[in-house]
Amino acid sequence: MNQKQIYELIEKFEESSLSELKVETEGFKIKLKSTSAVSVPVPSAVPAAVPPATHQQPIAAAPPAIEASGNNEIITSPIVGSFYRAPATDAPPFVEEGSQVQAGDSICIIEAMKIMNKLEADFPCEIVKILAENGQMVEYGAPLFEVRRK
Template sequence: MELEQILKLINAVSQSEVEHFRMEEGNLKLDIKKAKKKKAVQMAAEPVAAMTVPAAASIEEAEPQGNKVKAPLVGTFYNAPSPEEAPFVQVGDRVEKGQTLGIIEAMKLMNEIQSDYAGVVTAILVENEQMVEYGQPLFVIQ
């Protein structure tokens, strides 16, 4: 099966109501699972008194400062080599350039996420087994 056909299958499953698709053809095994969507609850809005919002400076303070390690691809983030093992890093850990920080699984391939910086991990911005997008910040290192 060609890559183009696999991508068409993934697209077809993502646009359908199918939540789980599994296929085996020769030595190729394809297993596609959709992330469960959370249903939004809509409530009737009540009038609220106008409030003043602090300047944008307070919003910037909430954003962790430092070098951000971003996702190089779309996939599922894992913070440890296996569910039974300890995470690669935790907040406060010292890391070296090239050290493995986590794994992103894409199309059943495990891709190690390595630090571009030496320093201390000040924030981990994603949860274990969370879907991540290309370019999404994962870690902050100072």
């Protein structure tokens, strides 16, 4: 190792988080130690602080298995988020009970991580019953609509 390589090695060592470095080659040996004392905090037996309660709408628990009546089907939430019936607070809802929808029609919005995800009907159907409340937090698989295929 030449002098330039040694200085580069020292410089890289100082930039790193290593506390010790040993390099041995034939006819050459170097040992570098960091003089800065790094203290690692030792966890104590102090109980963790309880975070303050926030006022959020309760998340619908793992959805109970809701059975559709007769030949009806249940449309469930594809993601966790907030269920909204309309695109805006002052806009009319996408659907009402009794609405006839075609495949591809928007039926609700589920907001997840500040992204508005439109849920579209996969098939032509009639909305028999709306099972979620506007603004309600819903889990993956939570029942949203009871529908009847056309």
